[in-house]
Amino acid sequence: MIKIGIAKEHKIPFDSRSPLTPKQSKKLDDLKEFSVCIENSKIRCFSDNEFLKEGIKVYDDLNHCDLIIGIKEIPVEKLIKEKTYLIFSHTIKEQSHNRNLLKEIINKKIKLIDYECLTHNKKRIIAFGKYAGIAGAYNTIMAYGLKYQLFKLKRLKEFKNKFELYKNNKEFIINQPIKILVTGKGRVSKGCEELLNSFGIKKISIDEFIERKYKHPTYSVIDPSNYYISKENGSFNKKDFYDNPKNYKSNFKRFISKTDILINGAYWNTNSPRLFEEKEINKKFNIKVIGDVSCDLNGSIPCTKKASTIDEPFFDYCINSNKIKKAFDNINNITIMSIDNLASELPRDSSEYFGEKLINEVLPLFIKDENNVLQNGTITNKGKLLKKYNYLKDYIS
Numbered sequence: 001m002i003k004i005g006i007a008k009e010h011k012i013p014f015d016s017r018s019p020l021t022p023k024q025s026k027k028l029d030d031l032k033e034f035s036v037c038i039e040n041s042k043i044r045c046f047s048d049n050e051f052l053k054e055g056i057k058v059y060d061d062l063n064h065c066d067l068i069i070g071i072k073e074i075p076v077e078k079l080i081k082e083k084t085y086l087i088f089s090h091t092i093k094e095q096s097h098n099r100n101l102l103k104e105i106i107n108k109k110i111k112l113i114d115y116e117c118l119t120h121n122k123k124r125i126i127a128f129g130k131y132a133g134i135a136g137a138y139n140t141i142m143a144y145g146l147k148y149q150l151f152k153l154k155r156l157k158e159f160k161n162k163f164e165l166y167k168n169n170k171e172f173i174i175n176q177p178i179k180i181l182v183t184g185k186g187r188v189s190k191g192c193e194e195l196l197n198s199f200g201i202k203k204i205s206i207d208e209f210i211e212r213k214y215k216h217p218t219y220s221v222i223d224p225s226n227y228y229i230s231k232e233n234g235s236f237n238k239k240d241f242y243d244n245p246k247n248y249k250s251n252f253k254r255f256i257s258k259t260d261i262l263i264n265g266a267y268w269n270t271n272s273p274r275l276f277e278e279k280e281i282n283k284k285f286n287i288k289v290i291g292d293v294s295c296d297l298n299g300s301i302p303c304t305k306k307a308s309t310i311d312e313p314f315f316d317y318c319i320n321s322n323k324i325k326k327a328f329d330n331i332n333n334i335t336i337m338s339i340d341n342l343a344s345e346l347p348r349d350s351s352e353y354f355g356e357k358l359i360n361e362v363l364p365l366f367i368k369d370e371n372n373v374l375q376n377g378t379i380t381n382k383g384k385l386l387k388k389y390n391y392l393k394d395y396i397s
Helices: 022-029 048-053 096-107 129-147 162-171 187-198 206-211 238-243 347-366 387-396
Strands: 002-006 034-039 057-059 067-069 084-087 111-114 179-183 218-222 228-230 248-250 261-264 289-292 314-317 334-337 378-381
Touching (some): 022 048, 096 378, 096 387, 129 187, 129 261, 129 289, 129 334, 162 187, 179 187, 187 218, 378 387
Parallel strands (some): 002 067, 034 057, 084 111, 179 261, 261 289, 289 334
Antiparallel strands (some): 111 378, 228 248, 314 334
């Protein structure tokens, strides 16, 4: 039997999500292969009592557990040596703020499995992307309404769950002829679409988006094939693009004058071209509100200079100085929403969604892993980086 412990979240700003809900924990605990307990927490979206009511034990520490699961990074001083951790470690892109975390994980001979690295047929099998898309799209629409003083949406924390949110959206009328462009075709963009549809915003084709004007809000969805082209011949080949992104350049310029709101939900590789360059941001740059759900700092969206927070979700980018300003400081600025933990704005819904994936697609791999999904998603073990992640040696040296 594998003893699973649900870790307390420590990262600030606090993240109240849980990898499993109380009912999901009970479902898992009833199986002969697993037992589940939790580390006590006052910030988790499900109280300790909710877990206790399902018969899940609460502990002050998880020293007795085999597998410790959480959401965000574990503080260095809280790491337990020689345990297995399943978390979002935010280390595979060599994020500077987590260098010490990875060093200590190696020092303590911890087996680190990262959700982000669990893939099948090159696709991630578990993520919060859908709910990041839902929250990100909602906040971006909110920013547009506030910027131009057209309408005022409630904050997401005012809704108990997604059902209440969508009921509110259905009754909230947006009449302005806003054109919204969503990038990506994965979980994030699907979440964005679901949210936009809840407002009754009409989806249109890419050609219609570029060529036509409407008297009501509309949106269109594009993927890399619509905004990247080969430097050599102007074509696009999906496999070649992902294998050789440096051989491509952005063709996004044709959307700039047609878009009022940009919601970026596409995965971005550091070797890929940006959607647009900072030098292209000028007075003719029509996009005045950007929801950067992907939130790659100085990445695909070059004016995303920082991550915003749930408490302060928006900031402005001044097109004259290329500097960050207070939100809604000047109507000519670009207002940006770049919260990097968006799914935590709908913590109970997103936790339930994530937990289902965890139970059905991840945890069974600890019993039988025919395709080596766990092996491929394991960054460290017994004090060493695994071969696939040897590129991180310089990062931690």
